[in-house]
Amino acid sequence: MLIHEARQLYTGEGLGLDLDQTVYALDATTIDLCLALFPWAHFRRRKGAIKLHTLLDLQGSIPTFIRITAGKVNELSILDELIPEPASIYVMDRGYTDFRRLYRLHTAKAFFVIRGKKGLDFRRRYYRPVDRSTGLICDQTITLQGPKTSTLYPEPIRRIRVQDPETKKRITLLTNHFDLPAGTVGDLYRSRWKVELFFKWIKQHLRIKAFYGTSENAVKTQIWIAISVYVLVAIVRKRLGIDRDLYTLLQILSVTLLEKTEILPALSLAGGTPVEDRSANQLQLFDF
Template identity: 30%
Template structure:
């Protein structure tokens, strides 16, 4: 494959140095380095995620082969420690805005599904004492909102590993979409807030198994339930001072192991089967987390400071957004006989053995200007 299709070269076309300079100006970040700049660090972290390098020392040996400016591992470590991770967070959300499509296919659902969840990355307590967990561990969380119908990252934020997931939800939710989440986000007081805010936040969220239902009224049906659904009713949730002010809908079904799955929602116009289908889409974010951990080296934290850790993680997610964009646009461009699955595209792109039609597509659309 022509060298113009390697990841760092494509990144230089999609996110040129001027973009990073702009965000650095917003954050008042001054880069006085000449030998290894913030932009060089960004390209290094991107290649490190994509090629699954094992750390700064490993990356030092591989940089030149990837067309990167070579420095020693101590310079890499110091740079990653000094650059505010907020810069990489802004770059990620800038990439999301660049790459996410503006259109969506109709699914018979009035709004898109926005699945929210978190993944935890852990290490020994001695490596990150600022992020302690129970026992002799430390860790951080990435909280992600995923547009399920498109497989696109929508929003991301970070916390240390011991922060409850519910605290991150306000920064991820979007009243233009249906929020889908697991039990960690099932706080009853938040349900009332969703119902009362100026533009109502619709949701399908799993409830805890010990949830108390106050004055349930079963919904009338003309046909028996399909699949594993057992109940569909409205009620207030909780009791005493924790009782919700509003009535919400509850749909109860069984998982494959015959354990109860209790769903709370304020969607009253869909069938119980549709509510169950919406919640089942939450599994897509688990697939997403598994993919990025397997393919973008996320569990392998290079540094130990917040800037180094979060900067690496945000850059890895940026690489995912770019790969997904290249895949979606490529499959829409090449002939049907040359179309690939995302897994095939990632493997072939990594090995630089893409079919000729894909190589032409990448060269035509992502060859950088001569001044880069």
């Protein structure tokens, strides 16, 4: 219910790209656990962990699909649980490269943008001119030539090579969207950093690394509480019209939690510098 309400509030919030389609980022993060205390969270022989699989709506960074599994569960299996939305765009890292599952997205009239793996066997069919000054290297239409991949994905795929302007690192992107400008495809992949930021925010600010219980139900309950807090802050931000990111708002709330301060004045503090997370009773170690 919270996710549905938050998504409605953020419907009109764009990505800074000329797109009318819904864009999702799919990724997973691993949370390490002690196997002796959490014997149900199988990961490796002597290590326990759980995985938080998340489909993030990049309009407002709202999670729309979340699955909590044991650490040994492969990320690819989550693609089988998703119900593709026609005309939507799914942005994924190369760990989700499975051409049978990608072709399923394609036949469902959904689009994908995924980072390609090295050593892909393909044949170039068409080549589009690109402006190399923008970081684009090539924009091609290809067909897969591998004995297995050509059967799993029998239709043409678009292959785009881009170079990061800061790191100068070159990456290959594969997509079934042939109408978008090549630069927009690169921007879409770069926008998936929001799901990484979501994981970082969840882990650092909502303290889910220290669990209050050791059962599977206790761990899942605590994670869902953390996600509920995240979505609640997103709803408060939109309803009160606060021009600050979610991460700054939660930091403000964390240091004013036990103060008798109305929420709107607390979140509308002057200045844009994030509030430091420190205890008011903490003495200074050095007196300068």
